[in-house]
Amino acid sequence: MGLLETVVGDLMQNSGGSSPMGGVLTSLLGGQAGGAGQQGMSGQGQGQGAGMGTGLAGGGLGGILSAFEQAGLGHIAQSWVGNGPNQPVSPDQLQNVLGQDKVQSMASQAGMEPNDFLGQLAQHLPNAVHGMTPNGQLPEGTVSV
Template structure:
């Protein structure tokens, strides 16, 4: 199952980050999908955030209510420059734009995947 299509439906290209030009939107969504798949799905990504010190933020995305934002610096800290550089090269999205795009989309993706406030 394509997680991103499931989360965003047929409007996936329009649901992408403002930091990414529409020409690169699909690449960002594929990267986000790959990130979920290679990190143990939704539960694995949530666990990775919690273990990396972002427990309150990721729990706000899972729970019902407002999502705490994550910024591009925190995305860099969470994923590390080597991983982000690899993702940027793979997608053709500049590293800075990728960081901003992921900062915008990760909370939305996790929030939409947990509409009842549970994993």
């Protein structure tokens, strides 16, 4: 998962962001449970909000894109994949996509309050997805929506 770690590491370094947020981004986009900043991701919050089934918890980048589609926000996520400008996502939109339980769990992992966490995620997620999709294409092995 070198590309993901490189992209998230660069984002966190360039923005002065914290490594706990980097761990959450890596977990969210990598679709893996376990490891630093990743424990408890797959079992918590399922059934809450759009995309909260196993597709989001274990789906990594494809799961995130699918969850945005299911929430009616696919156009936003697709802008991050494409070569054009990234459309912003609001903390409220992220709350809708991820669900309250998932947000609470990830915020706890990052050592942040949920509102602060959502603000940081809204800032970093578009660039992380964009960085993982060079030339507007999903990495090999990623299920497209």
